[in-house]
Amino acid sequence: MSRDTREITVTVNGAPKRLTVPVRLLLSDLLRDVLGLTGTHVGCGQGPCGSCTVLADGGTVRSCLMLAVQADGMEIETIEGVAAGDGALHRIQEAFREHHALQCGFCTPGIVMATVGLLRRSPHPSADERAELMEGHLCRCTGYRNIDAALAALAGEG
Amino acid sequence: MAVGLVGTPVRRLEDHRLLTGKACYVADIVLPHMLHMAVVRSTRAHAEIMDIRTAAALAAPGVRLILTGEDVRDLGPLPCIDLFPDSKPALHRVLALDKVRYVGEPVAVVIADDVYAAEDAAELVEIYYRDLPVVLDLEEAASDAPPALLYPEFGTNVANICRQEVGDPDAAFAGAAHVFEETFRIHRYAAAPMETRGVVADPTAQGGRITLHTSTQFPHLVRAFLGGVLGIPESEIRVVAPDVGGGFGAKCEFYPEEVVSVVAARRLGRPVRWIEGRQEHFVATTHAREQVHAMRAAVDADGVVTAVTLKSLTSNGAAMFTLATTPASISSAMLRGPYRIPNYRAESLSVLTSKTPLAVYRGAGHPQAVLCMELMMDRIARDLGIDRIDLRRRNMLTKQELPSDRGTAIVLAGKVVYDSGDYPGCLDRVLELAGWDDRLRRQAEARAQGRIVGLGVACFVEETAIGPYETGHVRVDGSGKVTVLTGASPHGQGTATAIAQLVAEELQIPFTDVTVRHGDTDVVADGVGTFASRGGAIAGAAARLAAHKVREKAVLIASELLEAAAVDIEWVDGRAAIVGVPGRSVTLAEIARRATAWNSLPTGLSSFNLDEVAHHQVPGISFANAAHVAEVEIDRDTGTVRVLDYAVVHDSGRIINPMIVEGQVHGGIAQGLGGLLMEEIAYDAAGRPLVSGFQDYFLPTSAEMPEIRTGFMESPTPLNPYGMKGAGEGGTTGAVGAIAGAVADALVPLGVRVAGDGPFTPPAVMALLAAARKGAGA
Ligand code: FES
Ligand code: FES
Numbered sequence: 001m002s003r004d005t006r007e008i009t010v011t012v013n014g015a016p017k018r019l020t021v022p023v024r025l026l027l028s029d030l031l032r033d034v035l036g037l038t039g040t041h042v043g044c045g046q047g048p049c050g051s052c053t054v055l056a057d058g059g060t061v062r063s064c065l066m067l068a069v070q071a072d073g074m075e076i077e078t079i080e081g082v083a084a085g086d087g088a089l090h091r092i093q094e095a096f097r098e099h100h101a102l103q104c105g106f107c108t109p110g111i112v113m114a115t116v117g118l119l120r121r122s123p124h125p126s127a128d129e130r131a132e133l134m135e136g137h138l139c140r141c142t143g144y145r146n147i148d149a150a151l152a153a154l155a156g157e158g
Numbered sequence: 159m160a161v162g163l164v165g166t167p168v169r170r171l172e173d174h175r176l177l178t179g180k181a182c183y184v185a186d187i188v189l190p191h192m193l194h195m196a197v198v199r200s201t202r203a204h205a206e207i208m209d210i211r212t213a214a215a216l217a218a219p220g221v222r223l224i225l226t227g228e229d230v231r232d233l234g235p236l237p238c239i240d241l242f243p244d245s246k247p248a249l250h251r252v253l254a255l256d257k258v259r260y261v262g263e264p265v266a267v268v269i270a271d272d273v274y275a276a277e278d279a280a281e282l283v284e285i286y287y288r289d290l291p292v293v294l295d296l297e298e299a300a301s302d303a304p305p306a307l308l309y310p311e312f313g314t315n316v317a318n319i320c321r322q323e324v325g326d327p328d329a330a331f332a333g334a335a336h337v338f339e340e341t342f343r344i345h346r347y348a349a350a351p352m353e354t355r356g357v358v359a360d361p362t363a364q365g366g367r368i369t370l371h372t373s374t375q376f377p378h379l380v381r382a383f384l385g386g387v388l389g390i391p392e393s394e395i396r397v398v399a400p401d402v403g404g405g406f407g408a409k410c411e412f413y414p415e416e417v418v419s420v421v422a423a424r425r426l427g428r429p430v431r432w433i434e435g436r437q438e439h440f441v442a443t444t445h446a447r448e449q450v451h452a453m454r455a456a457v458d459a460d461g462v463v464t465a466v467t468l469k470s471l472t473s474n475g476a477a478m479f480t481l482a483t484t485p486a487s488i489s490s491a492m493l494r495g496p497y498r499i500p501n502y503r504a505e506s507l508s509v510l511t512s513k514t515p516l517a518v519y520r521g522a523g524h525p526q527a528v529l530c531m532e533l534m535m536d537r538i539a540r541d542l543g544i545d546r547i548d549l550r551r552r553n554m555l556t557k558q559e560l561p562s563d564r565g566t567a568i569v570l571a572g573k574v575v576y577d578s579g580d581y582p583g584c585l586d587r588v589l590e591l592a593g594w595d596d597r598l599r600r601q602a603e604a605r606a607q608g609r610i611v612g613l614g615v616a617c618f619v620e621e622t623a624i625g626p627y628e629t630g631h632v633r634v635d636g637s638g639k640v641t642v643l644t645g646a647s648p649h650g651q652g653t654a655t656a657i658a659q660l661v662a663e664e665l666q667i668p669f670t671d672v673t674v675r676h677g678d679t680d681v682v683a684d685g686v687g688t689f690a691s692r693g694g695a696i697a698g699a700a701a702r703l704a705a706h707k708v709r710e711k712a713v714l715i716a717s718e719l720l721e722a723a724a725v726d727i728e729w730v731d732g733r734a735a736i737v738g739v740p741g742r743s744v745t746l747a748e749i750a751r752r753a754t755a756w757n758s759l760p761t762g763l764s765s766f767n768l769d770e771v772a773h774h775q776v777p778g779i780s781f782a783n784a785a786h787v788a789e790v791e792i793d794r795d796t797g798t799v800r801v802l803d804y805a806v807v808h809d810s811g812r813i814i815n816p817m818i819v820e821g822q823v824h825g826g827i828a829q830g831l832g833g834l835l836m837e838e839i840a841y842d843a844a845g846r847p848l849v850s851g852f853q854d855y856f857l858p859t860s861a862e863m864p865e866i867r868t869g870f871m872e873s874p875t876p877l878n879p880y881g882m883k884g885a886g887e888g889g890t891t892g893a894v895g896a897i898a899g900a901v902a903d904a905l906v907p908l909g910v911r912v913a914g915d916g917p918f919t920p921p922a923v924m925a926l927l928a929a930a931r932k933g934a935g936a
């Protein structure tokens with residue numbers, strides 16, 4: 001890898017980090033390979049699948065399309081930070097489990113992170129808001145109906 | 159508590175890890191001193207390799223090793239396990255030697271310190287080609303004068319011919335009142351799991367053993383194949399399928415990267431990782447489906463189909479991969495589905511073409527067969543003026559006619575003998591669930607308003623739960639907790655949960671006391687894997703049989719502990735109790751501890767430990783069945799096909815967990831829908847695939863999916879001790895038939911005849927509509 005590096009400061013799941021990173025390092029690789037947060041998955045590395053979705057300053061981003069240096073000064077949240085410290089599932093995760101909204105689980109962290117972001121902005125998202133969220137996520141296993149059911153339940157329509 | 163656990167929708171044991179980011183897929187594995195591999199792939203569809211220059215790449219920063227075909231010249235090709243005795247063994251090499259035969263064929267690998275360096279250096283490998291003619295069209299490839307021979311030594315591109323012959327089709331055609339003919343074209347698409355393939359080859363285990371972590375559906379078979387290609391004993395190899403992000407058949411193949419990464423790792427003495435890129439995936443992982451079926455049907459005056467003949471071609475791409483003849487074999491063996499059709503002949507050719515190798519994908523050959531049969535049924539009904547449901551009923555095998563020896567056979571799996579099911583009952587149920595009559599009425603109204611709406615129905619029978627066997631090993635340790643080792647290798651199916659349900663019910667213990675382990679050949683000594691809808695039914699049966707043996711042994715040990723005869727002991731709530739003596743019982747934990755090595759051998763026992771292994775040998779294929787109904791509407795202005803409504807009644811025998819089975823059906827329907835309406839791997843005239851990723855290979859999203867109403871029937875199979883059949887693939891198989899039928903039905907009033915599976919993308923549908931307008935104007 002090119003030796004060209006930069007120093008960045010990022011907060012990841014609440015923990016501040018000062019890191020020296022190659023300028024071409026992707027945020028997804030920073031999370032996965034440098035920080036060992038492998039819950040963020042790379043399904044395409046091209047933007048369409050959404051499996052690499054994380055929150056950056058509260059907004060959803062595709063970590064495969066963002067450079068680590070672009071995250072300088074930002075607060076990043078990943079799937080590893082969602083459940084409680086004692087391992088108890090977050091209510092979003094609980095809803096996914098309850099509605100069988102995952103099979104292989106590869107796409108799941110990205111969808112859960114997007115849902116965390118959505119519910120913060122809009123605690124009772126409308127069907128349109130939920131559909132808009134799901135436009136950005138591919139899942140090859142579930143056929144989506146159970147994911148939609150989990151999201152509806154979280155919106156209070158279950 | 160645990161009694162009655164089977165058949166209930168318990169939530170999955172797998173989910174907590176998957177939901178919290180704690181799963182471990184192959185790309186999550188990081189080993190000390192690990193290096194990274196990039197694969198240099200052919201950019202030509204058919205060419206001689208004149209020269210490969212690697213000096214510049216070798217000099218690039220961080221590069222450790224480059225291997226080309228010359229370096230692995232001595233390694234055998236990758237096996238194809240379903241070749242027929244007279245097949246042409248057009249086998250794929252680990253790295254191309256002298257020639258390339260498809261865009262994407264591995265030519266060289268570069269191993270470097272990090273993946274960025276490996277990929278940069280891969281760009282510097284210079285390959286000089288001399289182009290040869292390509293052969294893309296299936297009929298041309300199979301002809302006597304093909305534009306090219308992929309393997310001139312065979313003198314033909316036809317690698318295999320699979321034949322089926324039942325009854326006397328010639329006599330039936332001679333006496334037929336009507337003969338129908340149609341050629342159905344089925345396009346090429348792909349499984350495209352969300353996790354691409356990947357490997358980590360680790361040569362650093364004790365004694366120089368190799369560990370291969372690979373995203374596969376059948377680790378034990380990979381171990382055997384790798385041992386075979388490298389010429390080393392299986393005991394030198396450990397294969398681990400970690401968490402796998404979907405497979406759908408595409409990971410039920412043995413791939414060159416699984417060999418070359420090991421070769422490189424052994425040379426360098428360091429672990430080597432390769433993770434397939436998404437663009438790479440579309441040329442490097444097997445494709446699916448592409449077939450041409452020329453079908454004829456003989457029909458009597460009452461609409462009874464008396465005979466069918468089939469000539470089919472499968473575009474196998476440039477080599478016969480692990481399960482290469484299976485699509486042709488299944489589609490020819492299963493074409494008649496639930497219909498009696500007493501006379502049948504099929505000749506199914508597996509044909510080599512200048513494309514990525516093609517093999518199995520969810521449903522294998524079934525979706526193609528169902529598509530052809532059901533479109534043919536609709537056409538017969540239409541042309542003879544018979545109601546299409548009525549026509550199906552007239553031809554359908556009844557419950558009383560089962561078991562029914564169909565006279566055909568499926569490669570590797572065996573004779574086709576339908577075991578159990580109620581096909582007409584299933585059709586009735588789905589029509590009721592769909593509200594068929596009401597829908598017909600509303601369709602007529604919609605048509606009167608100028609809308610283009612269609613209804614499709616597909617009935618099918620499907621091979622599931624194939625053998626040869628599966629293993630289950632149940633072990634109770636001193637904690638009283640139960641560990642199950644299974645030879646299945648699930649990757650999203652929830653098989654661990656299903657197995658835990660079966661074992662917990664057998665031992666009458668809480669479901670959460672059971673841990674199921676799989677996928678590591680050092681942990682599970684023997685196994686076959688997860689494919690062909692076999693995991694739950696076959697591995698589940700093996701595990702439950704082992705649990706039953708454990709329970710029997712536990713009773714013997716308890717009889718010593720309780721000083722009672724075994725016949726006086728009953729098993730209640732995970733304890734051995736003396737019948738009629740309340741309070742006199744021992745727990746599973748106490749029994750397990752009595753059997754440990756630091757005690758004496760319990761009286762009457764010949765072995766220590768509460769630990770039993772079972773093999774479930776499969777006596778024959780069990781056949782699931784289902785009926786699907788789809789309603790579609792086509793937008794006249796954009797050509798978009800929308801599936802408005804979907805109903806399915808599925809019968810896969812005894813159900814272990816209805817929530818999981820329904821999830822399998824949903825996911826299957828989405829894949830069928832995608833294949834028909836959205837997904838295609840097309841090639842240009844030079845043999846270059848026109849797909850580079852999900853930006854031009856469109857998978858269904860939530861927006862494309864209809865509501866799905868699901869009903870179940872449970873016809874137990876006598877071939878499984880617990881009556882279970884497989885449920886993994888039926889959703890896809892049925893959806894292909896039902897949605898294609900609905901699209902065809904929608905277009906009937908416009909004079910468009912559908913003979914194939916599209917894909918019915920908006921531009922393709924616009925072209926059909928335009929052609930229909932022109933035809934009408936002419
Ligand atoms: S991995 Fe980032 S969008 Fe697919
Ligand atoms: S659960 Fe497998 S891709 Fe979504």
